Amino acid sequence: MPADAMRGVLSPVVTPFDAELRPDTAAWLAHCRWLLSQECGLAIFGTNSEANSLAVAERRSLLEAAFEAGLDPARMMPGTASSAFPETVELTKAAVAGGAAGVLMLPPFYYKNVSDDGLFAYYSEVIQRVGDARLRVYLYHIPPVAQVPISLPLIERLLKAYPGTVAGIKDSSGDWENTRAMIVGFDDFAVFAGSEAFLLDTMRAGGAGCISATANINPAAIHDVYANWQAADADQRQAAITDFRKSVAAFPMIPALKATIGLSTGERGWERVRPPLTPLSDADLASLSQMLDGRGIAMRGRRDAA
Amino acid sequence: MPADAMRGVLSPVVTPFDAELRPDTAAWLAHCRWLLSQECGLAIFGTNSEANSLAVAERRSLLEAAFEAGLDPARMMPGTASSAFPETVELTKAAVAGGAAGVLMLPPFYYKNVSDDGLFAYYSEVIQRVGDARLRVYLYHIPPVAQVPISLPLIERLLKAYPGTVAGIKDSSGDWENTRAMIVGFDDFAVFAGSEAFLLDTMRAGGAGCISATANINPAAIHDVYANWQAADADQRQAAITDFRKSVAAFPMIPALKATIGLSTGERGWERVRPPLTPLSDADLASLSQMLDGRGIAMRGRRDAA
Numbered sequence: 001m002p003a004d005a006m007r008g009v010l011s012p013v014v015t016p017f018d019a020e021l022r023p024d025t026a027a028w029l030a031h032c033r034w035l036l037s038q039e040c041g042l043a044i045f046g047t048n049s050e051a052n053s054l055a056v057a058e059r060r061s062l063l064e065a066a067f068e069a070g071l072d073p074a075r076m077m078p079g080t081a082s083s084a085f086p087e088t089v090e091l092t093k094a095a096v097a098g099g100a101a102g103v104l105m106l107p108p109f110y111y112k113n114v115s116d117d118g119l120f121a122y123y124s125e126v127i128q129r130v131g132d133a134r135l136r137v138y139l140y141h142i143p144p145v146a147q148v149p150i151s152l153p154l155i156e157r158l159l160k161a162y163p164g165t166v167a168g169i170k171d172s173s174g175d176w177e178n179t180r181a182m183i184v185g186f187d188d189f190a191v192f193a194g195s196e197a198f199l200l201d202t203m204r205a206g207g208a209g210c211i212s213a214t215a216n217i218n219p220a221a222i223h224d225v226y227a228n229w230q231a232a233d234a235d236q237r238q239a240a241i242t243d244f245r246k247s248v249a250a251f252p253m254i255p256a257l258k259a260t261i262g263l264s265t266g267e268r269g270w271e272r273v274r275p276p277l278t279p280l281s282d283a284d285l286a287s288l289s290q291m292l293d294g295r296g297i298a299m300r301g302r303r304d305a306a
Numbered sequence: 307m308p309a310d311a312m313r314g315v316l317s318p319v320v321t322p323f324d325a326e327l328r329p330d331t332a333a334w335l336a337h338c339r340w341l342l343s344q345e346c347g348l349a350i351f352g353t354n355s356e357a358n359s360l361a362v363a364e365r366r367s368l369l370e371a372a373f374e375a376g377l378d379p380a381r382m383m384p385g386t387a388s389s390a391f392p393e394t395v396e397l398t399k400a401a402v403a404g405g406a407a408g409v410l411m412l413p414p415f416y417y418k419n420v421s422d423d424g425l426f427a428y429y430s431e432v433i434q435r436v437g438d439a440r441l442r443v444y445l446y447h448i449p450p451v452a453q454v455p456i457s458l459p460l461i462e463r464l465l466k467a468y469p470g471t472v473a474g475i476k477d478s479s480g481d482w483e484n485t486r487a488m489i490v491g492f493d494d495f496a497v498f499a500g501s502e503a504f505l506l507d508t509m510r511a512g513g514a515g516c517i518s519a520t521a522n523i524n525p526a527a528i529h530d531v532y533a534n535w536q537a538a539d540a541d542q543r544q545a546a547i548t549d550f551r552k553s554v555a556a557f558p559m560i561p562a563l564k565a566t567i568g569l570s571t572g573e574r575g576w577e578r579v580r581p582p583l584t585p586l587s588d589a590d591l592a593s594l595s596q597m598l599d600g601r602g603i604a605m606r607g608r609r610d611a612a
Contacts (some may be wrong), residue, residue, distance in 0.1 A: 021391075052416035055392040056362065085580065086361040108582045110358035110415065112451060118582035125327070125581060145418060147453055148582075185333070217495065274425035276414045276429055276454075 002167050004136070005101050005190035009199075009207045009223045010045025010077060010157055011215035012255050015054065015062075017272040018107060019295070025065050031216075034302050039227075040219035042071065043104055045079035047145055048254055049211040053274040056087045058258055060094055073099035077138060077211075081106035085122060089129045104137040104211075109146040116154045120161075128164050135165050142172035142194065149173075152185060152204060159186060170194055170211045176201060184206045196222045196247055200238040203229035213253050214245045217260045217299055241291050247291050255280045256288055263289055264299040308473050310442070311496035312408050313514045315505075315523035315529045317341050318352025320563050321360065321368075323578040329364055329373050331575060337522075338377055339610050345533075346525035348377065349410055351385035353478070354449055354519040354560055359580040362393045362406045366400055367558055383444060383517070387412035391428060395435045408442040410476060410517075415452040422460045426467075432518040435466050441471050448478035448500065455479075456612045465492060476500055480484060482507060489513045492585035503551055506544040509535035519559050520551045523566045523605055553597050561586045562594055569595055 001007075014054065016027040032042055045051035045059055055188045063078055073074075080091035080103045087104065095103050105126070107119050127137065139158070140152040150169065156167045159285045172194030177277065179198060183205045190208035193199060199210045199222065215222050218241065225237045248256055255273055259280050262270035271279050280288065319341065320332040338348055345493040350372065351357035351365055360368075369384055369422065386397035386409045387607075394411065401409045409611050411432070413425050428600065445464070456475065464472045477485045478500030485504060488513045489497045496514035498588055499505060505516045524547065531543045554562055565586050568576035577585050586594065 047416075052389045053414065055388075055390045055396075058390070058392065082361075082391045083358045084364070085359070086364065089557065090361075110353075110451065111582055112453070114582040115584060118584045121581035121584065145416065147418070275427035276417055276420040278421060278424045278427065288423070 001190045001206070001208060002164070002188045004165055005208055006041065006138070007076060009039065009196070009209055009215055009219060009226050010041035010043040010192070010211040012048040012211060012213060013042055013221060014216050014254065014261065015046045015049045016258070016270050018269065021272065021274055023054065023062055024269065025062060026136065026272070028062060029069050029071070031261065032066060034127055035216070036072060036075060038219035039223040040215050041075040041077065041209045042066070043077045043079065043193045046115065046211070047142060048216070048257065049079070050254065050274055050277065051079045053277070056082060056091065059091060063091070063094055063098065066125070074101045076100040077102040077104050079104045079106065079140070081108075081140070083108040085125045085129075087124050088128060092126060092135065093132070094129045094137050096130060096132045102138050104138045104140050106140045106142070106146055107150060108150045109148050112147055114148060116151060118156070119154055120149070120157050121152070123158055123160065127165055129294075134168040137162070137165055138192070139169040140166055140172070144172070144174065152181060153181065155186060159189060164190065164209060165182070168192065170207060179207070180205050182220055195245065196225070197242045199225050199241070200229055200234055201302035212247050213257060216257045218244055219266075224251070234256070234271055243296065247295070249287055251280065251284055252277075256284075259285055259288055260292060260299070261302070263292065264302045307496045307512070307514060308494045309471070311473055312347065312383060312442075313496065313512055314347055315345065315502070315515055315521055315525060315532050316347035316349040316498070316517040317462070317525060318354040318519060319348055319350045320369070320519060320522050320560065320567065322564070322576050323357045323580065326453055327578065327580055329360065329368055331368060332366060333576070335371065335375050335377070337567065338372060339455055341522070341525055342378060342381060344525035345529040346521050347381040348372070348384065349383045349385065352410060352517070353448060354563065355385070356560065356580055356583065357385045359583070362388060362397065365397060365576045369397070369400055369404065373404035376388055380407045382406040383410050384407040385410045385412065385446070387414075387446070389414040389416045391431045394432050398432060398436045398441065399438070402438045402441050408444050408473060410444045410446050412446045412448070412452055413454045413456060413498070415454050418453055420454060422457055422463070425456070425460055426453070426463050429464055430467065434469055442473040443468070443471055444473055444496070444498070445475040446478070447475055450480065452480070456489060461488065461492060461495070465495060469494065472515060475496065485513070501551065502531070502576065503548045505531050506540055518551075519552060519563060520554050522563045523554070523570075523583070550601065553601070557586065557590055557594055558583075562590075565591055565594055566598060567608070569598065570608045571612065
């Protein structure tokens with residue numbers, strides 16, 4: 001793994017909206033601060049952040065608000081990709097200028113069945129145009145959503161062409177064998193599992209940590225597994241966070257995360273999502289609330305941080 | 307079909323780039339003008355235009371250049387969609403302000419398996435926020451690429467909620483039965499086939515025309531089928547344009563279209579594409595050139611329009 005690689009547990013920070021569906025910057029900063037207080041890094045503008053439902057100008061405005069608010073850039077890995085490389089360059093430059101320790105970069109995801117040559121050319125355009133030695137790119141492999149995979153041969157080419165700059169990957173394939181192949185296949189490459197269900201396996205294989213949706217609402221317990229992966233009871237701790245994730249994943253993930261924060265803070269505006277996503281149904285909301293009560297998941301201190 | 311519906315043959319206008327991969331506005335306007343001279347409408351910013359590889363600011367700048375250049379807005383159907391609805395609203399407002407007769411609107415295409423409720427909410431946000439009686443929305447159904455389909459029930463809901471505004475659809479499913487169902491299933495709805503291979507069938511069933519990639523390089527012959535669909539030899543004319551399309555589709559479509567324009571105009575910069583697309587290989591380019599020579603496809607007058 002690169003000496004300066006990011007590590008640990010990061011959350012693809014969910015994005016709150018006001019009644020006009022504009023990003024609610026104050027509520028967003030409060031959630032970011034609470035996550036940092038739980039040892040959780042900030043993978044803002046991920047899939048669970050509804051990043052591709054945000055205008056580039058909105059992402060940029062939130063990013064600058066985070067820097068201005070003094071959130072620790074060493075714990076920030078903003079998603080900066082657009083299918084249009086000039087927009088990716090713009091957002092990546094802004095992230096690097098603010099000191100973000102890394103950026104998380106989807107492949108361009110409109111055209112399907114594109115070649116590795118084309119994806120290599122895309123990442124090359126961005127890296128060369130940003131042209132900054134401080135840049136650290138974490139690739140984002142999420143074939144179930146993007147439908148454009150990042151293959152092992154592509155990683156090899158990128159590492160060879162941009163050593164030190166291409167720093168790692170988030171693997172949201174849900175395929176542990178693929179994650180393992182990424183960990184053992186490359187030196188100087190920090191691999192994050194896309195779900196805490198694979199966190200202990202990832203740490204044992206030599207990975208960097210995880211970037212997981214449910215870290216938005218269960219960060220302390222997930223960090224506990226990360227910090228104590230060599231402890232005697234690590235498997236038990238892992239089983240507990242996996243079990244909680246499964247309980248949340250019974251609901252549509254993004255609305256469920258936002259509803260959980262709404263229930264925990266009393267700020268019900270958190271339930272809003274941008275289309276094409278839809279809020280939880282009343283029945284799902286009641287069921288989620290009951291599940292959370294039964295488990296005693298309190299999002300400790302989250303109400304005060306609101 | 308709505309009385310003010312667009313009709314005929316439109317081209318998803320390919321977008322030329324300069325050596326820095328910036329849009330080449332002058333070359334683009336020349337191609338638009340030539341297409342209009344061939345009775346071909348301008349579906350700028352479609353899939354074949356690499357629209358999702360263009361920054362929103364670049365699309366807006368080209369759109370305004372087209373209006374300033376005096377291209378006939380009655381023949382323009384710009385693609386204005388982004389997965390982020392504020393960007394769709396921005397581009398759609400600009401198109402309506404310039405007098406574009408319609409806009410072509412992809413669904414938000416990052417999240418997969420979204421509900422019709424979510425897609426209905428997306429289109430509703432855009433239509434209501436644009437809030438202009440002049441707006442005419444043509445939906446864009448292209449499941450092989452967007453992977454997010456526009457279902458018949460969704461069309462029905464949108465037509466009921468926004469009669470007069472939701473004006474039609476481009477069906478790039480490649481499934482004639484689906485196109486036919488869209489034509490016969492709805493009144494006041496203008497259906498364009500996504501390929502000229504279905505043009506005659508579309509006209510016979512009561513559709514509006516076609517919006518097709520190869521209209522970039524073969525517009526006159528395609529328009530000829532549109533204008534003479536009731537002629538005795540219509541099937542023969544259809545067979546000829548279908549056959550030409552198949553010859554082009556043997557190559558990667560977008561690079562082949564751009565290379566054909568490059569060969570016809572002598573402006574080889576037309577061969578450039580933005581990643582993740584890649585230019586034709588030398589072998590493909592030679593093979594394409596030979597095919598075009600053999601068919602005597604001259605893109606009549608295109609060199610002069612360069």
